[in-house]
Amino acid sequence: MTNRYLVNFDSRELPQQEAEYLIIGGGIAGLFTAWAAAKSGAQITLLTKRTVAESNTDRAQGGIAAALGQHDSPALHMQDTLIAGAGLCDEDAVRILVNEGPERVKELIKMGASFDRTGEDLCFTREGCHSQHRILHAQGDATGAEILRALYQNVSSLSSVEIIENQYVVDLLVKNNVCYGALAMDQITGQFRVFRGKIVVLATGGSGRLYNYTTNPEVATADGIALAYRAGAEVMDMEFIQFHPTSLVLPDAPRFLISEAVRGEGALLRNSWGERFMAQYHGMAELAPRDIVSRAILSEMARTRANSVFLDLTHLDPDKIKERFPTITQTCSKYGVDIAREFIPVAPAAHYMMGGVKTDLWGETSIQRLFACGEASCMAVHGANRLASNSLLDGLVWGGRIVARANHVLEERLPEETEFFCQDLLTTPEEDFIDLRKEIQHIMGDKVGPLRTAQRLAQALAFFERWSYLTKHEVRDTAKMEVRNMLEVGALIAEAAMMRSESRGGHFRLDYPETSERWQKHIILKGN
Structure with missing residues (x-):
């Protein structure tokens, strides 16, 4: 049996702080939840593990999927999501995602998120398993960073939101299946503090750092899932880890993500013998679902006894490539690869957790007053395999839905305030x-x-x-x-x-x- 806490403590001896919403995590899911909650008139405390900039959101290159194009529709987006999800998507969750998603993206645009355009028209690209060009992007391949900038600029200006950085949330405070808040440690001072919230939202992001090769930042150590599980919450679909097919493989370089949008713009995969191989594995070739592309690459690496395969962009317009993918161009150049003239060595790396803390369609977990959204959560919207660029949309949609549900919960009387302690470790x-x-x-x-x-x-x-x-x-x-x-x-x-x-x-x-x-x-x- 797992012990419920990581440290000995007594909440009566610690400083305490209270808000209506306690949001744990400062990526797209946490920030959008804070913004939506503030709009409803609530007081919010948002805790980040390090700084707001350190999250998977900041690293998101490819874009955000939404059926906003002239020839697209939520029905087509839903169909593609279900196909990618390999039979395990909750259809109601997918329907919510694709129908509510476009409005959430429009809200981002109103907040100042600047997506790439041709004249007045939004630019859309296509990624694996998408039947339409429906992926919005910003500054070429810096979509997540631009969304994070716009969200943080808006949220940090609100007097009803307090953002406290460098707070490591140690454990949730749960009694009789009701969540009262969290125990956190200030990483600068080492001081423990109790943060109480009438509503607690886990938006703690991913788990990629469990693996030796990952596209995730240092902070992605599955903390939110561990917090919830220790507190008695249900977790679901934990076996489903998405390995991104194309992370940079160079001796001195980190496993930097080479966006799927690169293949969406026409890049080809070649093995170490120079052979194009994806057509042998799937009819969609380079744009097959990520799990299929990853296994195909591993198969070719084994067959050719190589530690990578290669992305080939050399047949594409070099000026267009450098304009479309400035971050990838600069990063590869830093490590000596000119992507317009040379093949990019790539291999799969842990990228996204489809499973997580089980929630209902409103983001509520099996523990009362504890909600979860973004990559730490699981309502089976992604099924067994997430459709490319649905993750940012997921954070927006369920951040908004949590507030819609939680406002009703706030009207209910919270059980009498209680204290927490652990002395047996x-x-x-x-x-x-x-x-x-x-x-x-x-x-x-x-x-x-x-x-x-x-x-x-x-x-x-x-x-x-x-x-x-x-x-x-x-x-x-x-x-x-x-x-x-x-x-x-x-x-x-x-x-x-x-x-x-x-x-x-x-x-x-x-x-x-x-x-x-x-x-x-x-x-x-x-x-x-």
């Missing part, structure tokens, strides 16, 4: 948590990566069991807390992957390579 053990973090990332990449087997998953589960004794000990610095969260969520991913004896979307079992109708269902795991 042992002192921190003498372990090398830096090495343990690396070991977790290696195990996840090697045993719980894009290609899985019962043997590999059993080895991963044995590793996590070996370290389960740490739940009896407290950890009082954020690096060690992150490792504890990584152990928690890594074990959940491996457990769900072992249970699902089929292949579907982002979950592929070499020992069960076929998709089974019997497994057209969700795996739900529950905390204490």
Whole structure:
């Protein structure tokens, strides 16, 4: 059994702060929720782990999908999302996403988000599994950064919103299945503080840093999912990890994302022998669903005994490419690759978590007054495999829906205020948590990566069991807390992957390579 807390504490001895909304996370989901809540007249405290700029939102290159084009429709967007989701999308959730999404994007534009245009008309590009050009982008390939800029500019100017950076949320404060707030630690001063909220929203982002190769920033250590699970919430679809097919592979470079929009604009994939190969794997070739492209690349890497394949843009207009993808152009140039003249070496890397804290269609979790949105949440809108550029839209749509639902919850009387404490954790053990973090990332990449087997998953589960004794000990610095969260969520991913004896979307079992109708269902795991 998992211990509910990471540290010994007594809330009666700590500074306390209260707001109507306590929002944890400062990416698109957290900021849009704060903006919507402020519009409704609420007081909001928003906590970020580091700075607002450090999130997956800031790194989002390709764009945001919305049926705003002349020849597009929500029905077509829905159809594409369902196909990508491999039979596990909740159709009601998808219908909400594609129908409410365009209005949320229009709100972003009103807030000052500047998307690329030709004259007065918005520019749309196409990515894998989309039947239409429906993806808006900004500054070529800096869409997330532009959305973040516009949101932060608007939210930070509101007197009803207090944004507090460098706050590591240690644990949720839950009693009798009601969430009262969170225990957080200031990463500058080391001071613990209790933040109370009548509504608590998890918008903590992704889990990519569980893997040795990822496109995610350093902060993406699955904290929100671990927080919720320890507090007793349900999590769902944890086995479905999306590996982005094309991350930069160079000796001294980070696994920088090479946007799918590059293939949408006509780039080709070639193996190390120079052969174009995607047409052999799928009728949509380079624009096939991400899981198929990732496995095709891994297959070609194995066949040619190479550590990458290559993206080829050399047949495209170099001026247009540099204008359309300035961030990618500059980053590759920094590491000695001229993308207009040379192939870009790429390989799959952990990119997006389809699973997360289970919510209903209004973002409410199985714990009262605890909501979740964005990548930390799961209402099965993405199914087994997220359609490209639906993630930013997801954060907007459910950020808005949470406020619509939570305003009714605010009218209900909160149970009598209660205090929280934990005094039974042992002192921190003498372990090398830096090495343990690396070991977790290696195990996840090697045993719980894009290609899985019962043997590999059993080895991963044995590793996590070996370290389960740490739940009896407290950890009082954020690096060690992150490792504890990584152990928690890594074990959940491996457990769900072992249970699902089929292949579907982002979950592929070499020992069960076929998709089974019997497994057209969700795996739900529950905390204490």
